[in-house]
Amino acid sequence: MDWKPIKTKQLPLYKQIISYLESRILNGEYPPGSRLPSERQLANQLKVNRSTVKIAFEELQSTGLITSVIGVGRVVNESVYGNHLKRLPNWDKYVKEGHKTNHPLNQQIYQYIRCSNSIINFAIGELSPDLIPMELLCNINPFDMESHLGYENIQGNLALRESISSYMKEYKSIKSTTSSILITSGAHQALHLIIRCLLKSGDSIAIGDPSYDYSMPIFHSAGINTHLLPVGNEGINPEDITTLYKKHRIKMVFIHPNYQDPTGIVLDLEQKKAIINICTKYGIVIVEEDPYSIMGYTSKSNSALKALDSKGVVLYVSSLSNLIASGLRIGWISGPQAVIDLLTDVKQQIDFGQSVIPQLMATKLLNSNQFNEHINNLIKGLEIKRDLTIKLLKRELGEEILFSVPEGGIHLWCKFSHEINELLLFKESIKNGVVFTPGTTLGSKPNHLRFTYSGVNTNQIENGIRRFVEAYKSAKKLS
């Protein structure tokens, strides 16, 4: 809820709330029969006392606009409009029959981040303001009077695809032509298109355990059976893919080979080659997710699976979100022409392509002679954040928290040396104004959490870790 009552106004808070709810009911935003938020939810959202909400509800109830249903809560009265309206669309039923929603903890995370400016956010994989090249971006004029702002080529602006093709070649040794690249709304949409168009309900696939994919409801929304491929300190055992294939006939494997989210693991070249061989042998499609393989802090170079694949078994997915800014919403998929053609057709059906403006901006930025300098600064900046996060966690929690030091990327995957009450720790952290990703949303093993240090300004990291440590201590006391 975006609206908040204004505390200084002459009209008492509860009256403001009444008139707000009334107008929403009359606008059809809360249709007859629909449920209103609970007193507690509403008090939280409007940042008022629960008693204020209670008074407002009681007044609304006395006018007959809403009613109280045991076991349900406050609902908009159906009979206000006369009995013949009882057959209004049953929105609750519509909504419940729909998609799988996000993990409740993830929903909470998004909600908290949206409601609060002061929360320190170690939960979302994006770049902090001090890593985004704002000066560069501000100096880019996306277009001029000659530009065309009609529908862009659905596959993506050609100049942008050229820049991305060059970028992949220069930074990742991936050879491609522009025709085999589809621009998407971040890597997210690329994955969504792959799942929706190349798999069908009942198909089996493998995802990493732990992995970011583990947290994504889109697989189950599409009726896909996900099988877990262990990701450990040694990376992935390629033979596990064979086993999953023989047992479940998996059709795809989703792999994040470099600085994996969340473990930070890099598969070694032998593992990568073996994975490609096995998938080629069994006809398993590899979906390679590569959001930040170029963000290594050492001089080691990390090959993409795609760079090792000449037979078109890899669908390569990446984005500019962690390279420039996630607000651009520029990602892409590169793969066999037949797949790109199909996904382009579907993208036309579902959203008619990406906005032309961020595409023009991204093109200019990728082609700027300051791009390479930006990348160097970005990597240095991430290393500083990693070092600081690690130093503070070690200093404050010592052996209570364990991790492998990631050599690149944006995540720190931590394990507690003992059992923790995850939900309690999460709640205490939120109370303290800091948020992280609970481990159970990312994998099957308990007592883990992910700190995504990329999203926090460096001068806020100490504050953030301090808040977390306090939450940790109070959760420990309470449990």
Added chain:
Amino acid sequence: MDWKPIKTKQLPLYKQIISYLESRILNGEYPPGSRLPSERQLANQLKVNRSTVKIAFEELQSTGLITSVIGVGRVVNESVYGNHLKRLPNWDKYVKEGHKTNHPLNQQIYQYIRCSNSIINFAIGELSPDLIPMELLCNINPFDMESHLGYENIQGNLALRESISSYMKEYKSIKSTTSSILITSGAHQALHLIIRCLLKSGDSIAIGDPSYDYSMPIFHSAGINTHLLPVGNEGINPEDITTLYKKHRIKMVFIHPNYQDPTGIVLDLEQKKAIINICTKYGIVIVEEDPYSIMGYTSKSNSALKALDSKGVVLYVSSLSNLIASGLRIGWISGPQAVIDLLTDVKQQIDFGQSVIPQLMATKLLNSNQFNEHINNLIKGLEIKRDLTIKLLKRELGEEILFSVPEGGIHLWCKFSHEINELLLFKESIKNGVVFTPGTTLGSKPNHLRFTYSGVNTNQIENGIRRFVEAYKSAKKLS
């Protein structure tokens, strides 16, 4: 295919083509076993003679990289890499099992438009460069150093939702709060989200006949049964909805009440009220598509269904595509809170929200004190285009082509006074450098076509109609 051989280069064309195809095969863009484009397709795409492509294919075949399969065409050789690779992912199968693709004629339209700058395009519903407020847009700085370019609120930038809420109130008398608005990638994505999240396979709905919805494969991709609701010169007969409900238990009806696409029809107030009453009575959801209800050329005001609905039976879908520029990719849906919450969650899963940059630009434009002037210019500009199109068609074709004159919007729906060979007319038009929307893609009745005059610069309309008339005459001769 974006690449073209360069005719002046010392290397012969066929050798350039060989090395291009070789690299695409080795990149995995044409994996072993996959089909290459036909000689004719490739010659068309690369703009070379078919004999040149033939030579290139023969050379590639002699190296063993590709092979010729009777009834299939040229395919990449599977055995090049050894027999054990025969179990590579069968992309053809993947692709065929996927979504319903666009109508072949529509696919051709998109392809032609993409390949040719000189084609005059009466087929796509967007604004021509002379209607897009480029000067206004060029003067907008989307952001400054203080802006946040991380992930935007998935529901959409709050300031943009405020501007849209005010816009709906001022221009369409629709009352709403920002919380009940979700920003989408044009109206297209709003419809996609509704279909995917609120309906399930096997559900029945009603769409107009003719209507733009008729051309959209997303209904059938989702397994929805579409039933036709006749749209005639008198609009829609509300009782037809009752009939469809009793016969098929339709769950939703997709209605475009003002300046309908393609007929240009406006439902009168009595029809609108009756539709709302019937849908309220039977619990049928109304999806109101309203891309251009404010673009009336007369002083008549046209109510939105949403403005007449206080019970939340209407999901209102609109966009800035025909108001500012389709390249922005800004649309929205306004409806009951429970629906908006669900669709927001799903949007987060599938694309993580719209790019922040066009959202900031759209906000500034909607709030600009020149916005109203732009709208007035837009309406005047559209009226001029309509008048010119009608005048020329009447002058050139007289009674052979019939239409009702639309009082607003962007389309002219024409009927021939006699039988036409639609495919032939379409092909001849393409040859002549003009494209329109064939009537059978939009409705069940033959001998119609849609001219979308909004997308053509006024100084090109005469040229476009001339090209069309020539195509029409030559198609008549040939059939």
